[in-house]
Amino acid sequence: MASGIRDKVAILGMGCSLFGERWDCGPDDLMLEAFNEALADAGIGLRQIEAAWFGVCLEENNVGKTAGPLAQALRLPRIAATRVENACATGTEALRGAAYAVAAGAYDIVLALGVEKLKDTGYGGLPVRTRGVANDLWMPNATAPGAFAQLATAYAAKHGVAMADLKRAMARISVKSHANAALNPKAHLRNPITEADVLKAGTIAAPLGLYDCCGVSDGAACAILTTPEIARALRPSAEVVTIKALELSVSNGEEAGFHRWDGAHIATAREAGARAYAAAGITDPRRQIDMAEVHDCFSITEAVLMEDLGFSAPGRVIHDALDGVFDRDGALPVQPDGGLKCFGHPIGASGLRMVYELYLQIHGRAEGRQLKQVDLGLTHNLGGHPQQNVCAVSIVGRQGA
Amino acid sequence: MSESTPDHGLLATTRYLPRLRLERAEVLAQHRWMAPGLRALAKGQRTIASWDEDSVTMAVEAARSLQLASVAPTAGPVELTLVSTTLPFADRLNAGIVASAVGLAGDAVLRDVASSSRAALAELALALRRPAAAGAHWVVAAERRTPKPASAQEMVFGDGAAGAVVGTGAAIACHVASRSSHADLVDHFRQNGADHDYGWEERWVRDEGYMKIAVATIRGCLADAGVAASDIGHFAMPAPLARINDAVAKRLGIAATALVSAEHETVGDRGSAQPLAMLDAALRAAAPGALILVAAFGSGCDALLLRRTDVPCPGATPAPGRAETSYLRYLSFTGLIDLEWGMRAEMDNKTALTAAWRDHARASRFEGGRCGGCGTVQFPRSRVCVNPECNAQDRQEPLSVADLPARVLSHTSDFLAYTPNPPFQFGHVDFDSGARVLMEFADADADELKVGLPLRMVYRIKDFDRQRGFRRYFWKATPARGNNGATPAPREGAI
Numbered sequence: 001m002a003s004g005i006r007d008k009v010a011i012l013g014m015g016c017s018l019f020g021e022r023w024d025c026g027p028d029d030l031m032l033e034a035f036n037e038a039l040a041d042a043g044i045g046l047r048q049i050e051a052a053w054f055g056v057c058l059e060e061n062n063v064g065k066t067a068g069p070l071a072q073a074l075r076l077p078r079i080a081a082t083r084v085e086n087a088c089a090t091g092t093e094a095l096r097g098a099a100y101a102v103a104a105g106a107y108d109i110v111l112a113l114g115v116e117k118l119k120d121t122g123y124g125g126l127p128v129r130t131r132g133v134a135n136d137l138w139m140p141n142a143t144a145p146g147a148f149a150q151l152a153t154a155y156a157a158k159h160g161v162a163m164a165d166l167k168r169a170m171a172r173i174s175v176k177s178h179a180n181a182a183l184n185p186k187a188h189l190r191n192p193i194t195e196a197d198v199l200k201a202g203t204i205a206a207p208l209g210l211y212d213c214c215g216v217s218d219g220a221a222c223a224i225l226t227t228p229e230i231a232r233a234l235r236p237s238a239e240v241v242t243i244k245a246l247e248l249s250v251s252n253g254e255e256a257g258f259h260r261w262d263g264a265h266i267a268t269a270r271e272a273g274a275r276a277y278a279a280a281g282i283t284d285p286r287r288q289i290d291m292a293e294v295h296d297c298f299s300i301t302e303a304v305l306m307e308d309l310g311f312s313a314p315g316r317v318i319h320d321a322l323d324g325v326f327d328r329d330g331a332l333p334v335q336p337d338g339g340l341k342c343f344g345h346p347i348g349a350s351g352l353r354m355v356y357e358l359y360l361q362i363h364g365r366a367e368g369r370q371l372k373q374v375d376l377g378l379t380h381n382l383g384g385h386p387q388q389n390v391c392a393v394s395i396v397g398r399q400g401a
Numbered sequence: 402m403s404e405s406t407p408d409h410g411l412l413a414t415t416r417y418l419p420r421l422r423l424e425r426a427e428v429l430a431q432h433r434w435m436a437p438g439l440r441a442l443a444k445g446q447r448t449i450a451s452w453d454e455d456s457v458t459m460a461v462e463a464a465r466s467l468q469l470a471s472v473a474p475t476a477g478p479v480e481l482t483l484v485s486t487t488l489p490f491a492d493r494l495n496a497g498i499v500a501s502a503v504g505l506a507g508d509a510v511l512r513d514v515a516s517s518s519r520a521a522l523a524e525l526a527l528a529l530r531r532p533a534a535a536g537a538h539w540v541v542a543a544e545r546r547t548p549k550p551a552s553a554q555e556m557v558f559g560d561g562a563a564g565a566v567v568g569t570g571a572a573i574a575c576h577v578a579s580r581s582s583h584a585d586l587v588d589h590f591r592q593n594g595a596d597h598d599y600g601w602e603e604r605w606v607r608d609e610g611y612m613k614i615a616v617a618t619i620r621g622c623l624a625d626a627g628v629a630a631s632d633i634g635h636f637a638m639p640a641p642l643a644r645i646n647d648a649v650a651k652r653l654g655i656a657a658t659a660l661v662s663a664e665h666e667t668v669g670d671r672g673s674a675q676p677l678a679m680l681d682a683a684l685r686a687a688a689p690g691a692l693i694l695v696a697a698f699g700s701g702c703d704a705l706l707l708r709r710t711d712v713p714c715p716g717a718t719p720a721p722g723r724a725e726t727s728y729l730r731y732l733s734f735t736g737l738i739d740l741e742w743g744m745r746a747e748m749d750n751k752t753a754l755t756a757a758w759r760d761h762a763r764a765s766r767f768e769g770g771r772c773g774g775c776g777t778v779q780f781p782r783s784r785v786c787v788n789p790e791c792n793a794q795d796r797q798e799p800l801s802v803a804d805l806p807a808r809v810l811s812h813t814s815d816f817l818a819y820t821p822n823p824p825f826q827f828g829h830v831d832f833d834s835g836a837r838v839l840m841e842f843a844d845a846d847a848d849e850l851k852v853g854l855p856l857r858m859v860y861r862i863k864d865f866d867r868q869r870g871f872r873r874y875f876w877k878a879t880p881a882r883g884n885n886g887a888t889p890a891p892r893e894g895a896i
């Protein structure tokens with residue numbers, strides 16, 4: 001009988017590049033920047049890494065196919081390396097592959113690295129691309145903001161709330177993330193903003209305005225994983241941080257093609273969240289989770305996720321957001337590093353960036369944005385669109401927490 | 402001969418108009434500096450196709466309205482003739498695109514007919530003269546011409562389609578007589594590959610063309626029927642100048658009150674679709690027993706004399722449209738001006754023709770499936786039922802959702818995405834049958850989209866592949882406005 005991976009895998013070291021418009025850096029530079037930090041943090045040598053998982057989503061825009069670009073950039077000594085891709089949840093997928101290999105006992109020390117070089121397209125936003133030759137015959141060539149804006153219209157209708165009230169709560173979510181990123185030297189967007197700035201900004205995809213949308217960034221993030229025993233042996237004086245759960249849920253077409261989904265929530269987030277809570281023994285996430293990094297590609301996404309992950313009661317997120325529950329000094333801080341919104345969103349790196357912030361907070365190394373006490377946190381990483389996506393949820397905390 | 406209900410003849414006619422109506426005053430405003438003479442033509446509105454409409458999509462809508470009026474058989478021997486001088490494909494059966502979209506049987510006989518503004522009338526007369534056993538014959542004509550900016554044609558032309566069905570059933574009119582004549586009098590022409598018409602002086606066309614060729618052909622037709630011109634109740638004849646019909650009617654002895662409006666003030670001249678469109682208007686106005694004469698001029702003339710029965714005309718007349726005041730938008734829709742659309746417009750829309758054929762009914766007929774296990778209607782049709790409580794394999798029967806009512810579940814107006822008519826409006830569409838599809842919206846006004854808004858489906862151009870000169874079509878959702886053009890009230894789901 002399978003027993004999950006709770007406390008079977010430890011994070012030995014992590015690294016994260018500066019996110020942003022890294023005009024002077026190629027993907028190799030970004031990978032090395034994150035990797036050097038992680039290697040130094042772990043206190044090991046390159047040759048101690050036995051296998052690697054490499055996450056990159058839009059390879060045609062940057063590194064090309066296979067895990068070869070990772071092996072080349074780091075000059076890995078011909079070890080096993082696997083490239084993974086699950087849209088914007090690619091980063092967590094790399095972590096998941098690596099963690100399961102350690103939990104399985106196949107390797108002692110492994111690397112998970114995600115990178116994305118998005119700013120080589122010549123225009124803002126994510127690159128336009130085919131949805132597959134058969135889908136292109138009928139599917140709208142939806143942009144990400146257009147796809148996620150659907151959540152807002154459906155949510156307002158479902159809960160009978162005025163769009164103006166929902167937009168105020170969405171604005172508050174973005175204001176909070178900008179305030180947090182202002183304290184984060186690695187974040188892409190570090191300017192504090194006001195609710196008025198958000199509400200008067202130009203429309204991208206109604207009702208989403210410019211400040212409802214996350215940054216499109218270049219960046220890389222990585223984790224070096226091992227067993228808790230090896231972690232303690234290698235770093236006797238350091239806190240051992242372990243993975244409690246790493247769950248993934250993938251849409252099968254039901255939301256997009258069957259009439260049951262209300263269009264106002266992320267079904268896979270509920271599924272992956274419930275499984276992760278069960279695996280980690282969490283029964284009251286709002287009280288037991290100390291902080292969360294969720295996939296706030298758009299303000300409305302963060303809003304509905306608060307309900308899907310059990311942080312807000314159904315239909316209550318507007319009140320919780322406006323009451324400051326998710327602020328850095330609130331009851332449940334969300335995106336203390338600025339989130340996708342402001343830290344930025346280099347697709348393949350984002351899932352690992354979320355865990356990086358959680359890892360820093362647990363270790364008390366988050367500097368100006370350090371939260372009081374983080375024993376247990378959650379990351380949520382979403383790839384795709386609300387009606388057809390993959391959601392990855394991780395729960396990471398102190399050993400024994 | 403009985404005038405009441407013959408069991409073979411003209412079963413139905415229809416007109417389709419695109420929603421947008423370009424204000425002619427706005428056209429004049431842009432050209433006044435160099436063509437002040439256009440002022441004489443600058444009254445009222447003309448129809449313009451949206452960026453995603455062409456002669457094929459407009460023909461599909463005309464054919465669908467014939468079909469929805471429940472008079473057009475899709476089984477049994479069926480012929481479909483598509484008439485247009487602006488067919489999108491020079492070598493690909495355009496009528497085949499129309500037939501697939503409306504779901505005509507695979508053994509229907511199809512053809513494209515082009516090159517003349519009287520072609521549709523010639524085809525209709527031909528169909529009416531054939532014996533009843535020949536089966537049903539659809540004649541659908543559509544036109545989307547792009548005249549040269551500042552030409553008189555830019556003012557006078559309109560976009561639209563019209564259709565007629567001949568067959569066995571309760572006829573709204575029956576054939577009395579018809580005549581055809583040919584004469585290579587070149588009043589206007591458009592060489593293959595050319596964008597615009599080139600025309601000669603209208604006064605010469607009137608005097609040497611209409612007054613001689615048309616008058617002679619009509620006289621012959623009336624003589625064949627043994628009908629006096631004064632007995633004609635409705636006289637429909639497209640003409641480039643408004644007064645030509647008056648002059649022809651007067652010369653023939655047709656009463657001035659019999660003249661059928663060409664809808665110049667609100668629509669414009671629909672080219673090869675104009676004779677059938679004017680016939681549709683005449684039939685709807687005609688009393689039982691009335692004689693209707695339709696004539697069409699162009700490289701000769703066709704004249705068709707019909708007698709109206711007491712069978713009501715099926716279907717409705719076109720709803721009022723929406724005024725379009727941007728002449729630049731019209732220029733862009735017609736490709737007459739090349740605007741900077743940004744890099745997002747550079748996406749390669751190459752169509753995999755293998756994949757397009759494999760699932761051709763999916764895009765052409767909006768064909769989904771109904772699960773034989775649980776009854777769930779779904780799009781696209783798939784091997785495994787989407788209902789999680791069912792998941793039955795290989796139980797789905799094909800079912801088109803093209804004519805099924807639907808409503809908005811969610812929507813957006815996206816200013817980031819590329820579309821020739823920003824913003825890009827799309828959303829989740831829930832069909833009353835239970836199917837759900839993420840779709841583009843067509844012809845929706847700003848702020849018109851609401852959760853629960855009733856929708857109907859229309860056949861449109863989805864993407865252009867400008868690199869290869871291809872276009873692909875799919876269905877879009879449009880507000881199910883009443884015949885008065887008003888936006889319907891949102892309603893809750895009936896599921």
